[in-house]
Amino acid sequence: MQHVISVIVEDKPGVLARVSSMFARRDFNIHSLAVGPTEDAGRSRMTVVVDGIDTEQIIKQLYKLVHTIKVSEYAPGSAIEREVMLVRVNADAPRRAEILEAASAFGSTPVDVGASTITFEVTGEPGKLADFLELMKTYGIVNLVKSGRIAMGKDQKSAARKQKNGQGG
């Protein structure tokens, strides 16, 4: 099972090294990681996706690190999750129309067209990206770059509160 953990840290050199070393020391395998700015200057947010582990322990350890401001784990279904990827696919002339049509069913448009390849940008929930990749495998994937997953808790007022103390990310 995958867990999505969001860590808000002070934006200082070395913070990422400390966080990732903590994961490594405890043999937690990071599935994906996205690090970027937040709405507050001077703070960064790391969204970490890790495989089946004792997340309570991880959260405790994260809070022990200097520069950690807040740690949240998103329960399945409680967050909006997004990824973006660039996928370059083999696309010789005879198959080009077919590939473009398949991609457009995913709302994806080409961002680069070469003599024998097409490159698509796809954004969405992780499941959508996985489905797109599965489809494109039949044509041959030449190159794939995928962002880490980002997640944001749903607006508390937009959904029934399940926990009284539940906090949006």
Added chain:
Amino acid sequence: MQHVISVIVEDKPGVLARVSSMFARRDFNIHSLAVGPTEDAGRSRMTVVVDGIDTEQIIKQLYKLVHTIKVSEYAPGSAIEREVMLVRVNADAPRRAEILEAASAFGSTPVDVGASTITFEVTGEPGKLADFLELMKTYGIVNLVKSGRIAMGKDQKSAARKQKNGQGG
């Protein structure tokens, strides 16, 4: 000046810690980082954006790390660059239509609507995301999660080659 460096590594625990420690030891500040799978199982790609530094030195150091397979730096304009973000904006009823219209000019649709907020998903080049945030600041940004930047070299055949030995990412 920002540099975009792509590092392909073996997908083993501890690799991220080693890479980020190297950056920290040398006092290189990481602006954004995205880590995800590649087209080859067992390999991950890290896309690192760093501020004005001696990248030649960095690339040399990255190659010294065990598990590093390939390092590329993208010259400005040579790569397709994308980011995705989720932005929650203050949106009381009277301003709602105005905000939705502004967002749709960026091709962005709401992904979550609360009593007094709207959450947008925006994908694009870094400049587009910056413009969107600038616009939304006037309404008040409540929450922001941004992926690290991902980058892929343009298909060699889709553009005039500037370097004979230039390689796509």
